[in-house]
Amino acid sequence: MNVQYARRRSGSLTPELALWAERIEKVARGHKLDFFAIDFELLDAKDVNGIAAYGGFPVRYPSWRFGMEFERLEKGYEYGLSKIYELVINNDPVVAYLVKSNSLLEQKLVMAHVCGHADFFAHNCWFQATDRHMLDTMGQHSTAVRRMIDRQGLERVERFLDQALSIDNLLDPYLPLREHLAKTKPTSLGTPPTYDILGFLCERAPLDDWQREILRIVRAEAYYFQPQRMTKIMNEGWASFWHSRILTGGVLDASEIVDFADCHSGATARAPGRINPYKLGIELFRYAEELGQDVFALRRRHNDASLIDELVDETFVEREMLFLYGKNPRSARTEVTERDWRKVKDRLLGDLAWGGLPQIELVAVDTEGRGELVLRHHHDGRDLQLQNARETLLRLAAIWKGPIELSTREEGEGRVLVCDGKDVEVREVPGAPPASSGDSSGEH
Amino acid sequence: MFRIEVDRARFREIVRGRIRQDLRKYLSNSELIARQGERAVSVPVPQIELPHFRFGENQKSGVGQGPGEKGDALGDQEGEAGGEGAAGDREGQHILEVEVEIEELAEMLGKELELPNIQPRGKRDVSTEGGRYNGVRRSGPDSLRHMRRTFKAALLRTISAGEWDPNDPRVVPNREDQRYRARKSSPVPDSSAVILHMMDVSGSMGREQKEIVRIEAFWIDTWLRSQYKNLEVVYIVHDAVAKVVDQEAFFHLRESGGTKISSAYELALKLIQEQYRPEDWNIYPFHYSDGDNWSARDTERCISLLKDELLPRVNQFCYGQVKSAYGSGQFKKDLDEALGSDERLVTSSVADRGDIAGAIRQFLGKGR
Numbered sequence: 001m002n003v004q005y006a007r008r009r010s011g012s013l014t015p016e017l018a019l020w021a022e023r024i025e026k027v028a029r030g031h032k033l034d035f036f037a038i039d040f041e042l043l044d045a046k047d048v049n050g051i052a053a054y055g056g057f058p059v060r061y062p063s064w065r066f067g068m069e070f071e072r073l074e075k076g077y078e079y080g081l082s083k084i085y086e087l088v089i090n091n092d093p094v095v096a097y098l099v100k101s102n103s104l105l106e107q108k109l110v111m112a113h114v115c116g117h118a119d120f121f122a123h124n125c126w127f128q129a130t131d132r133h134m135l136d137t138m139g140q141h142s143t144a145v146r147r148m149i150d151r152q153g154l155e156r157v158e159r160f161l162d163q164a165l166s167i168d169n170l171l172d173p174y175l176p177l178r179e180h181l182a183k184t185k186p187t188s189l190g191t192p193p194t195y196d197i198l199g200f201l202c203e204r205a206p207l208d209d210w211q212r213e214i215l216r217i218v219r220a221e222a223y224y225f226q227p228q229r230m231t232k233i234m235n236e237g238w239a240s241f242w243h244s245r246i247l248t249g250g251v252l253d254a255s256e257i258v259d260f261a262d263c264h265s266g267a268t269a270r271a272p273g274r275i276n277p278y279k280l281g282i283e284l285f286r287y288a289e290e291l292g293q294d295v296f297a298l299r300r301r302h303n304d305a306s307l308i309d310e311l312v313d314e315t316f317v318e319r320e321m322l323f324l325y326g327k328n329p330r331s332a333r334t335e336v337t338e339r340d341w342r343k344v345k346d347r348l349l350g351d352l353a354w355g356g357l358p359q360i361e362l363v364a365v366d367t368e369g370r371g372e373l374v375l376r377h378h379h380d381g382r383d384l385q386l387q388n389a390r391e392t393l394l395r396l397a398a399i400w401k402g403p404i405e406l407s408t409r410e411e412g413e414g415r416v417l418v419c420d421g422k423d424v425e426v427r428e429v430p431g432a433p434p435a436s437s438g439d440s441s442g443e444h
Numbered sequence: 445m446f447r448i449e450v451d452r453a454r455f456r457e458i459v460r461g462r463i464r465q466d467l468r469k470y471l472s473n474s475e476l477i478a479r480q481g482e483r484a485v486s487v488p489v490p491q492i493e494l495p496h497f498r499f500g501e502n503q504k505s506g507v508g509q510g511p512g513e514k515g516d517a518l519g520d521q522e523g524e525a526g527g528e529g530a531a532g533d534r535e536g537q538h539i540l541e542v543e544v545e546i547e548e549l550a551e552m553l554g555k556e557l558e559l560p561n562i563q564p565r566g567k568r569d570v571s572t573e574g575g576r577y578n579g580v581r582r583s584g585p586d587s588l589r590h591m592r593r594t595f596k597a598a599l600l601r602t603i604s605a606g607e608w609d610p611n612d613p614r615v616v617p618n619r620e621d622q623r624y625r626a627r628k629s630s631p632v633p634d635s636s637a638v639i640l641h642m643m644d645v646s647g648s649m650g651r652e653q654k655e656i657v658r659i660e661a662f663w664i665d666t667w668l669r670s671q672y673k674n675l676e677v678v679y680i681v682h683d684a685v686a687k688v689v690d691q692e693a694f695f696h697l698r699e700s701g702g703t704k705i706s707s708a709y710e711l712a713l714k715l716i717q718e719q720y721r722p723e724d725w726n727i728y729p730f731h732y733s734d735g736d737n738w739s740a741r742d743t744e745r746c747i748s749l750l751k752d753e754l755l756p757r758v759n760q761f762c763y764g765q766v767k768s769a770y771g772s773g774q775f776k777k778d779l780d781e782a783l784g785s786d787e788r789l790v791t792s793s794v795a796d797r798g799d800i801a802g803a804i805r806q807f808l809g810k811g812r
Contacts, residue, residue, distance in 0.1 A: 050447075050448035053451075054448065060447075062450060062454070063454075064451060064454040064458050065455075065494070066448060066451045067450075067451030067453070067454055067455030068455045068492070070448050070451065070452050071455060072540075165494055166494045166495055167497075168496075169496055169498075270509040270510050271508070271509065272510045272518050273506070275507055275508070279509065280509070320509060321509055321510055321511055322507060322508070322509055323507070323508055323509070324505065324507060324508075325505055325518050326505035327505065328515075331517075333517045333518075334518040335514075335515055335516060335517050336508070336512045336513065336514055336515065336516045336518065337514065337515075339514060344507060347506070347507050348507050351507070357497075358497045358499060360497055377497075382499045382500070383499070384497060387495075388495045388497065388498055389495075389497055390495075391495030392496055395495065
C-alpha cells in the first residue's frame with residue numbers, strides 16, 4: 001500500500017533548504033520509504049520551544065501546563081542544557097519544524113530523520129486509527145475550550161480541565177487498533193469491565209454538557225498521543241536507521257561525513273542508567289536486517305514491546321551490553337545487578353507493557369448501590385506512587401461525583417484505596433492480593 | 445507565539461499565587477535563604493504538576509546499556525544524552541524552581557504583613573545630576589546648538605523689534621538668540637541605605653536562635669532592598685568584643701564567653717562615623733541577642749550610647765530578642781524602660797519561628 005501524497009510547498013524554507021528537502025525526500029522514497037507530504041517549517045528556537053510546549057501543535061486549548069512546559073524548555077535552552085533539534089507531528093501532511101540556528105548538516109540530518117518518522121506514522125499499525133487531521137482537530141478543540149471559558153469563566157474551566165487531565169492515562173492503549181481492525185464503532189462505552197475509563201466517564205459521569213465536551217477532548221488527545229508512547233523506541237530507531245542510510249548514501253559529501261558521524265553518535269549514544277530509544281531502536285532494526293528479516297514488515301506490525309519480544313535474544317543483549325541495575329542495599333550505590341539476557345528481556349518487556357502505563361481496570365460499577373466505581377490496578381511488580389494515587393482519586397471522584405475504590409499492592413501487601421470524595425483511606429487487605437492478569441506485551 | 449505567552453503568564457500567575465499562599469511558611473523556615481541570587485530568589489514550588497496514577501520509585505532499578513561487570517557501580521551520568529525529542533514523550537516529575545525577583549518577593553511580603561512604604565527622611569532629597577540633555581540654555585558649545593529654539597528666539601526678537609517683513613521673511617539670529625541643549629539636573633532622592641546586623645554570638649545563642657536571626661535578616665534585607673536602590677549590609681558579631689565579619693561567618697560563627705553588648709554598639713557607631721555618614725545614608729541597625737548582658741553597667745553604657753549617639757543618627761534602631769534556654773531577657777526590659785518612648789527604637793521578642801512574621805512587622809511596620 002502506498003499513501004497518497006501531494007507535493008506541498010514548505011513556505012518558510014530558504015531556497016537552499018527547500019532544494020535539499022526535495023532531494024532528501026526523493027532519496028528516501030527511493031529507499032521505499034512511503035509517506036504523506038511533509039511540510040517543513042523553519043522557525044527560530046523560541047518559536048520551536050513554544051510549539052514543542054504544545055506537544056508539536058501550534059494551536060492548543062489554553063492551559064497553564066503548556067506555559068510551564070514552555071518555561072522549562074526556554075530555561076533549558078537558555079542555560080544550554082537542552083536544545084530541540086527536530087519536532088514532527090503525525091498529521092496529513094506531516095508537519096516538521098526545523099530550527100533556524102542549526103547548521104546545514106544538522107538540517108539535512110533532521111530532514112532525513114523526519115522522512116523515517118513520516119513513513120512510520122503512515123505505516124505502523126498502531127497509528128492506523130489515529131486522527132490524520134489532528135492539526136485541525138486540535139484547532140477545533142482550542143476554539144471549543146475558549147468558547148467555554150467565555151461562557152463559564154476561566155477558573156471553572158481550568159479546574160475541570162486539570163481534573164480531567166489528571167486521569168488522561170486511564171485508557172486502553174489497544175482499543176483504537178482493535179476497533180480499527182474490527183471496523184466497528186465503539187458499541188457501548190458504558191459497560192465495565194473496561195480499561196477505557198475515560199470513555200466510560202464520557203458516557204456515564206453526571207456532567208454538564210461543557211464538562212463532557214472537555215472530557216471528550218482530553219480523551220481524544222490522549223488516544224492520539226498514546227501510539228507515540230508505545231512505539232518510541234521503534235519510531236526513533238526507524239528514523240535513525242534511515243537518516244543514517246539516506247545521508248551516507250550520497251546526500252552528504254565527503255567533507256560532511258565527520259560532522260555527521262559526530263552528530264549521529266551524539267544522538268545514539270549509550271546511556272548507562274537508562275535506555276536511549278534512538279540507540280536501542282536503531283540496533284534492533286540493524287539486528288533484524290542481519291537476521292534477514294523484512295524490516296518494513298517489522299515496522300508495520302509491531303510496537304516497542306512486541307518488537308523486543310520478537311528480536312531480543314542472547315546475542316543481542318551481549319552485543320548491546322544490556323544489563324539490569326539496582327541499588328545495592330549494603331553499599332547504597334547503584335550497581336550492575338544482572339547480565340542474564342532473559343532477565344534483561346523480561347524487565348524491558350515489563351517496563352514497556354501496557355504502553356508504559358499502570359494497568360488500571362474498571363471492574364464494576366455500583367455493586368453495592370452507593371454508585372461507587374471499583375477499580376483494580378493489575379500489579380506487575382511496580383507499586384503505584386501512593387501520594388499521587390490519592391490525589392488522582394480525589395480528582396476522579398470529583399468527576400464521577402461518587403465514591404471510588406482502587407485495589408492495588410504496596411510492597412507485596414494488598415491495599416484498597418477508598419475515596420469518598422473528600423478523603424482517601426488506605427485499607428489493608430488480608431489474604432490474596434489482586435494478582436496481575438498477565439497479558440502485558442502487545443497483541444496484534 | 446502569542447498564545448504560549450498567555451499560557452506562560454497564567455502559569456506564572458498560578459505560581460505566584462502559590463508562593464503568596466505559602467508565604468507564612470517561608471517566613472518561618474530558611475528554605476529560601478540558600479537560594480538567593482543577585483536579583484532573584486529561586487523558590488521551590490512543590491505539587492504544581494498534576495497528579496497521575498504513576499509508578500513509584502520503590503525500586504531504583506531498570507535496564508541500562510554499557511560495559512561493566514555484575515557489581516560495578518553505575519556512572520552518575522544520567523543526564524540527557526541525545527538532543528532530539530519527538531512530540532509527546534515528556535515526563536515531568538521534578539520540583540519546579542521558579543525565579544522570583546526580589547522586588548516581587550518584597551511586594552508579597554509587604555502585602556502579607558501590610559508594610560507601609562518607607563518615607564525617606566526629609567533632608568535626604570539630595571539633588572543628583574541627571575544624565576539627560578533635555579534642558580536648554582543660552583551658552584554652550586556649537587555642537588549642542590538647538591537650531592529650532594535659536595531661530596524661534598530670533599523670530600521673536602525680530603517681531604518684537606518691529607523688523608518683521610512678511611514679504612522678506614528673513615530671520616538672522618544674533619549672539620543673544622543662540623540656544624544650546626543642556627544637561628538638566630533633576631533632584632533624585634538619595635536612595636542609599638545601610639543595614640548593620642549585629643548579633644550576639646556568645647555561648648548562650650544556640651543553633652536555633654541563629655536560624656531565627658538568619659530568617660529575620662533575610663526578610664528584612666529583602667524588604668529594604670526593594671525600598672532603596674543602593675543597599676549595603678554589614679555584619680557585626682560580638683561576645684565581649686565586636687568585629688565585622690562576612691555573611692557566612694555571621695550565621696555560623698560560634699564564640700563563647702561573656703557578652704558585652706556595648707562593644708557592638710561602639711563598633712556600629714564607629715562605622716557610622718567613618719563610613720556611613722547620616723547625611724548620605726539611611727541607616728538601619730538591627731541587633732539580635734538573647735537578652736543577657738554582662739553587667740548592669742554595660743547595659744547603662746548601651747542605653748546612653750543609643751540615646752546620645754546612635755538614635756539621632758539612624759532611621760530606626762531595631763532590637764530583636766530571641767528567646768534561648770539560658771537567656772534572661774533582661775536587656776529588652778531595660779531598653780523599653782529607658783527608651784520606650786523614643787519611636788526611633790523598636791524592640792521585639794521572638795520565642796520561636798512562628799513569631800518571626802510578627803517581629804518583622806514590628807520592625808518594618810512604621811515606614812521609617
